[in-house]
Amino acid sequence: MASDIHHRTQDFIKLYPTVLRDLKEVFGTQGDVLITVSSGTGALEASITNFFSEGDKVVICCAGKFGERWVELAKAFRLNAVVLMAEYGSVVAPAAVEAALNENPDTKGVLFQASETSTGAAHDVKAIGEITKKTGALCIVDAITGLGTMPLDIDGWGLDIVVGGSQKAFMIPPGLAFISVSAKAWAQSASAKLPRLYFDLKKEKKMADKGESAWTPNVSHILALAEALKYIKELGMDKLVENAQLLAKATRAAALELGLELFAPDAPSSSVTAIKAPKGMDSSDIVKGFRNQFGSVIANGQGTMKGQIFRIAHLGYFDFPDLFAMVAELEIILHSKGIPVEFGKGVAAVQRVYAEAVSAKEVAAVK
Amino acid sequence: MASDIHHRTQDFIKLYPTVLRDLKEVFGTQGDVLITVSSGTGALEASITNFFSEGDKVVICCAGKFGERWVELAKAFRLNAVVLMAEYGSVVAPAAVEAALNENPDTKGVLFQASETSTGAAHDVKAIGEITKKTGALCIVDAITGLGTMPLDIDGWGLDIVVGGSQKAFMIPPGLAFISVSAKAWAQSASAKLPRLYFDLKKEKKMADKGESAWTPNVSHILALAEALKYIKELGMDKLVENAQLLAKATRAAALELGLELFAPDAPSSSVTAIKAPKGMDSSDIVKGFRNQFGSVIANGQGTMKGQIFRIAHLGYFDFPDLFAMVAELEIILHSKGIPVEFGKGVAAVQRVYAEAVSAKEVAAVK
Structure with missing residues (x-):
């Protein structure tokens, strides 16, 4: 296959659904997995703008520089953030998340890192997922470095949004991000009023169902990703x-x-x-x-x-x-x-x- | 040079400012030229979210599918859009823009395509630029296919924002977009209240001044871009x-x-x-x-x-x-x-x- 192909051609329309299907298999979810042409932060932004409205309450587990990025995103998009701070090198305990959710029953999302890359500490994703699952809030996981390095049972643990990036365990250069979306998340998305277009996941999903991407895809990366996914599937x-x-x-x-x-x-x-x-x-x-x-x-x-x-x-x-x-x-x-x-x-x-x-x-x- | 390097290394910090400088030279502007990791549409979104607030009035010249994308963006970000429609195959006459600006003295931006790729028609960028320059509005040009195919005197014609894309005249695969920002645009940005983070150009500029990118850059594309820019500079x-x-x-x-x-x-x-x-x-x-x-x-x-x-x-x-x-x-x-x-x-x-x-x-x- 050529190193570059035009994205509005049958060649690409044949390739793209295969990549999406393999990605879904590798994520291990029955939900949707979509691709954004951006760094991981772009997909983190998508996981805010598609699911919340100004003033919505979210609980953020902040255990390092990437936790601080959630705080920055919440601030930029004017969410009402309850921030649970952990010292650098530690993580936020699931019990603290549970207490915060009990105190704030109007919470619409719990945001955290699977692995906090800046400190090398990992949250207990399973426990936080299972606690959040019992509430109306979405469980939103920055797994940019977590995917492929730690077990993540997306559907079993109730992880509504899981974000990954091309340059991490997927082994290709940076330039693409991945985002899984659960049915619970899609339902909340319907009433989310934050403005969005480039990262509009509903639009992306509509195009993905037709085998295409909403915007011009990073074709060379999609070709590389197709190969990386084959390798990951073969390895397991x-x-x-x-x-x-x-x-x-x-x-x-x-x-x-x-x-x-x-x-x-x-x-x-x-x-x-x-x-x-x-x-x-x-x-x-x-x-x-x-x-x-x-x-x-x-x-x-x-x-x-x-x-x-x-x-x-x-x-x-x-x-x-x-x-x-x-x-x-x-x-x-x-x-x-x-x-x-x-x-x-x-x-x-x-x-x-x-x-x-x-x-x-x-x-x-x-x- | 390797086909991929880590982006927080001296290798990259040496390369990136050169690429930004060459890009600025090729754009031919004294203003800033920044890079986003996105398709062109991402940079079009940046040219909305960084310079406007909800309800701001903009004049859109809509002459095809890409003109309709400006309309879609204005709607998503709740701008008050005065849309000047041209039939497919025609363009909006500069006189119509002038009339719209006279009728709407509170207009904060004029948005149009240099070349409307869907119809093969080109706007009179010089005339629209010079008309807009006399007003308080920003002149915002989608030049994704226009850059490198038609003359664009960014500073001379008063083009405040010019958007380009990697896969067009820059001859590398899609995955990066470019955006030039004038001093007039930066001034308007200071009061722009639309929420933004991934496409926050002020943050991008701050990092660019340090020789880095705000978010993980698409390193393989930056390496390719460096070569393409060398070629374009040599050719002229x-x-x-x-x-x-x-x-x-x-x-x-x-x-x-x-x-x-x-x-x-x-x-x-x-x-x-x-x-x-x-x-x-x-x-x-x-x-x-x-x-x-x-x-x-x-x-x-x-x-x-x-x-x-x-x-x-x-x-x-x-x-x-x-x-x-x-x-x-x-x-x-x-x-x-x-x-x-x-x-x-x-x-x-x-x-x-x-x-x-x-x-x-x-x-x-x-x-």
Whole structure:
């Protein structure tokens, strides 16, 4: 297939419904899954403008920079936001959400991150979903980094809106976002008065049912996505999640083995692990060491966390060979900065997690 | 350079300002030029939400399906729209805009298409710009297909907002849109109350000044855009426009030579030429003939124009070799449908336009 095709042609009209169908299968929902040509934030905006009216009350679980984006969106669109704050590195407890919903029975939506990428902490999506499900509010999940790295039973847990992005576990460049919409969400959408056109999901759904997109799609990305979805379906979404979880577990083990502290020890995410820089050291130097010595890209902390933590991703095509190398590089970087490190000790921790998982599978296979 | 780089790295922070600077040069404005990760419609929405408040009065020149998109946007965002309708194939006369502005001195914006792609008609951008410039209203131009195919003196003609798209004369796949903003527009933006976040241009400008984008950029497209802009700068934007104008002129000459009628004879666009199907013939059969016999893609009419007209584009990398072939194909298709055609007659008309232009240049060079 060509690297680019015109979007109002039979070629595209054949391809697009297949992509939507595969995406729905990978999301694992009976609801609709739609595509927006935007970054993830565009789809987060869609999950506000399509389902609320000015002044509507929402509960926001804010546990980091991306939680703050929900707050910013709620403010921009003049929602009445009840913000539940968690300290960076922690998350909002389901009980706090339940209490907020009891105190605010007029709440129309609960907004949170599955994985708060800025801190490496993960919300208890299942518990928050099940609490919200019992109320009239929509459960709206920013799963941009959560999809494909943690289990998300969209229909079973009552997740009304789930947002994903192309550049994360979907393994293609940024430029597309994905959004699932439940029947409960569509019903609320009917009375939602916030203005919208580019991100009008009803219009998008109407066109998707005809095998097209409402606006000019990012054709090159749709072609890439078609291939990525084939790969994910072949591998199995559960296997992709399992792998991310195992990488996260191994990364935590390596960090502890090297005497480092985890930034979110109580609710660690499996999409990214945030590790504190050793005392007296700026995490920027670790990030630079990775880049300058090895050409490896890891993330610094954002906002006030910059210089304090560094973050290693477990999304999509990241796998154990990458992690073996990353931890070996980390050992060298720490050593070069005068931090006492026994070479290979962190790597061994990763290897043990890997070997245990493999042998557990072999045992399972024998049984 | 890699086909993909992380967007919060020095590599990207080095690249992005260069792209913005080149884009500004190619737009030919002293104002700001910003990038949105969206289709063109997203940037059209930005040109509404950043500059108006609910109930603001705007004058819309509506000459086709894309004019209707302005009407749809104005309705979605609850503007008070004075709509000047032109029949499909015609455009709104500058005098009509002047009269509407005189009758409505509280108008805050004049919205129109440079080239109305659905009909192949072009507005008199210069005249409308100069009329609007004398008033307090912003002159807002959808130049998604106009940029790079017709002259647009953004600062000289008083064009406050000009919107472009990556997949047109910029020759890369869809997925990015561009928007220029004048000082007059920024001033009006300060009091604009429509809600916005993803398309908040002030936020985008603030980040652009730091060499970054507000949201995750479509990195692969930015890399492609950097190359396309290098090419356009080397060629010269005026040469790109001249070529499109010449292709359009040659297409019109060929159509007339073949006894076909132009759909927009009085205000022909140089981004696309719309030609009526011969009497008794469905233009869909012509479009299908191009695709099935030659693998060539031309466009059918949209909406009620479907079946009535077919459209040949002159954007970006289209050049004379394409047009020689297209017209030869058209002759064969018409002949196969029983329309009397003298093979080569249309092609000869294209060749004459080409040869005349070349010899005129040679004469100019000799002088």
